[in-house]
Amino acid sequence: AQKVTQAQTEISVVEKEDVTLDCVYETRDTTYYLFWYKQPPSGELVFLIRRNSFDEQNEISGRYSWNFQKSTSSFNFTITASQVVDSAVYFCALSEEDWGSSNTGKLIFGQGTTLQVKP
């Protein structure tokens, strides 16, 4: 079964704190893709990162970093020195490269983590 679990429903931090959002996934595919999206109050999902299953390199982009570990089926997201503008709902998602299956083309989302950064 394909599943994405974001165990943290809500996180509240004070500005400038570091925060890590957890994501654990399940899939039987050997080729798959992992994503993080941010959903601000305006509603649209903003793409943050895409990682394929063969690329376990961690990535840093400004204050954002991602830690992909296949051994633990995790793809965690860290925000360093958080800011009030980081307040949003963050979604981890999985897509599989199993052409012709019922999962083709769809993103399987976790339940989301609501991050509140207080000034």
Added chain:
Amino acid sequence: EAGVTQSPTHLIKTRGQQATLRCSPISGHTSVYWYQQALGLGLQFLLWYDEGEERNRGNFPPRFSGRQFPNYSSELNVNALELEDSALYLCATQYGNPNTEAFFGQGTRLTVV
């Protein structure tokens, strides 16, 4: 460059009526995806259109349907509306391989009363 645009922003319908939601993709994007974000249920995949054809659909009843036009824009139709259809409906568009990043619109908030 314009992003994904959805209309209307808000829609209020009565139970039993039909709703039509529209999505215009980013220029050059040929795939359109529809997702439902209902309170407490998270983001659920509804439909995928590519090159005018329905490629996949999620676990939703047949009263959820849609189409994609030659200009790659798309419509989502929901017939015989039920109260539980109240949700944010998000459209996403994409170019090429379905495992590339999808770009989302701001959604249509559908309220069924």
